[in-house]
Amino acid sequence: MQKLIPIVLLFTLIIPFKAGADEIIKKDESLNLERCIEIALKKHPNIIAALSTVDISQSKIGQARANYYPQLNWLSGYSKFNALVGSRGEVAVTTDRTFDDYTSSFNLSQNIFDFGKTATNVKIQRFNLDSSRSDLENVTDQIIFNVKQAYYGVLQAKRNRDVAAETMKQFELHLEQAKGFFKVGTKPKFDVTKAEVDLSNAKLNLIKAGNALRVARVTLNNTMGITVAPDYYVIDNLTFKKYEIEFVKALEMAYSNRPDLRSVIARKEAAGESIELVKKDYYPSLSGNASYNWSGTKVTSLDNGWSIGATLTFPIFSGFLTKYQVEESKANLNVLKANEESLRQGVFLEVQQAYLNLQDAEERIPTAELAVRQAEENLDIANGRYAAGVGTPIEVTDAQVAYTSAKTAYIQELYDYKVAQSSLEKAMGVK
Numbered sequence: 024m025q026k027l028i029p030i031v032l033l034f035t036l037i038i039p040f041k042a043g044a045d046e047i048i049k050k051d052e053s054l055n056l057e058r059c060i061e062i063a064l065k066k067h068p069n070i071i072a073a074l075s076t077v078d079i080s081q082s083k084i085g086q087a088r089a090n091y092y093p094q095l096n097w098l099s100g101y102s103k104f105n106a107l108v109g110s111r112g113e114v115a116v117t118t119d120r121t122f123d124d125y126t127s128s129f130n131l132s133q134n135i136f137d138f139g140k141t142a143t144n145v146k147i148q149r150f151n152l153d154s155s156r157s158d159l160e161n162v163t164d165q166i167i168f169n170v171k172q173a174y175y176g177v178l179q180a181k182r183n184r185d186v187a188a189e190t191m192k193q194f195e196l197h198l199e200q201a202k203g204f205f206k207v208g209t210k211p212k213f214d215v216t217k218a219e220v221d222l223s224n225a226k227l228n229l230i231k232a233g234n235a236l237r238v239a240r241v242t243l244n245n246t247m248g249i250t251v252a253p254d255y256y257v258i259d260n261l262t263f264k265k266y267e268i269e270f271v272k273a274l275e276m277a278y279s280n281r282p283d284l285r286s287v288i289a290r291k292e293a294a295g296e297s298i299e300l301v302k303k304d305y306y307p308s309l310s311g312n313a314s315y316n317w318s319g320t321k322v323t324s325l326d327n328g329w330s331i332g333a334t335l336t337f338p339i340f341s342g343f344l345t346k347y348q349v350e351e352s353k354a355n356l357n358v359l360k361a362n363e364e365s366l367r368q369g370v371f372l373e374v375q376q377a378y379l380n381l382q383d384a385e386e387r388i389p390t391a392e393l394a395v396r397q398a399e400e401n402l403d404i405a406n407g408r409y410a411a412g413v414g415t416p417i418e419v420t421d422a423q424v425a426y427t428s429a430k431t432a433y434i435q436e437l438y439d440y441k442v443a444q445s446s447l448e449k450a451m452g453v454k
Contacts (some may be wrong), residue, residue, distance in 0.1 A: 067248030150293035157286035184232040280452025377447035384440035398429035
């Protein structure tokens with residue numbers, strides 16, 4: 024965590040939040056996963072919000088510490104009034120006299136002893152700062168996971184589009200072949216019509232795959248915190264590389280690293296200190312004060328005086344206010360204890376699910392890879408039979424569809440494995 028926050032702050036300082044996407048991504052730039060994550064940490068508004076929350080918590084520490092220092096005030100006032108003056112016999116005589124009254128005072132107060140109330144408040148705010156920093160890390164982890172998922176989604180969509188383009192080319196070749204056979208009279212018109220239908224369907228699938236790729240790119244842009252970006256390339260790393268870790272180790276790392284768990288623990292510690300803070304309202308507080316005053320009806324001839332002293336405030340009865348505040352703080356602490364336990368159970372479930380999904384995806388990949396090889400072999404046989412004049416167009420179509428489905432399924436398995444690995448890393452709190 025100590026390393027993460029300065030990096031995020033540095034990114035924020037280097038690239039202003041309102042900067043356009045084209046200032047970060049160059050046209051036709053090749054982006055790898057790390058580069059996409061870097062852009063997200065610079066641009067995503069949730070990072071900015073979480074950083075501002077950390078700043079708020081930092082400021083609250085300063086506010087709590089303000090009670091350590093003397094409080095100095097300057098007061099000045101002016102008033103104008105009329106006075107009823109004098110009487111004569113039984114007849115009242117009024118004389119309007121207007122007075123200008125000036126007052127000024129210079130006041131100094133200093134907390135001397137409050138039974139540790141200020142120190143406890145500072146400690147609470149420090150726990151809150153730790154919690155907000157953990158929240159920032161949790162937001163960062165979620166953004167990183169979203170970028171990974173969207174990045175692999177672009178790679179999946181790109182490969183699917185390539186498969187659709189390859190399938191269309193195969194059907195184009197098959198159509199030319201069917202036309203050639205029909206021209207020399209070795210194949211019926213049905214073969215040409217069937218090939219034309221297959222080619223039209225392949226073109227539709229290519230259009231859908233192209234749109235899916237565009238949508239995937241828009242999603243990636245959104246996870247990086249940008250709306251409009253120039254054309255760029257995404258480096259393909261959608262390959263299988265086994266991720267080695269034991270479940271017990273993964274769970275141990277999760278309990279140690281998870282920022283959301285650290286955040287609720289920090290809030291629980293702050294709630295515990297809040298009980299002690301409220302209890303201190305039972306005790307007296309001692310403060311010192313001094314003042315220097317000026318007052319009079321003319322600015323040039325103000326009377327002056329000074330005072331100095333100390334005040335001891337001892338709470339005797341407040342309508343059981345402190346008692347109920349202590350009970351409220353204890354209840355808040357119990358809520359956070361329950362939240363911590365609930366979160367620990369949730370972490371266990373999340374790690375277990377991610378671990379099982381990773382194992383499941385790992386086991387499916389070899390089978391999907393074998394299915395691609397078998398479907399490719401079957402397609403070669405079907406094409407060979409048709410070229411030799413003994414196969415049917417339906418046989419070729421079925422083999423081509425099977426091959427396309429097998430390649431698409433294999434790409435899906437690679438995507439699932441990458442996302443499962445990313446989910447497990449997020450569940451463990453690993454960057």
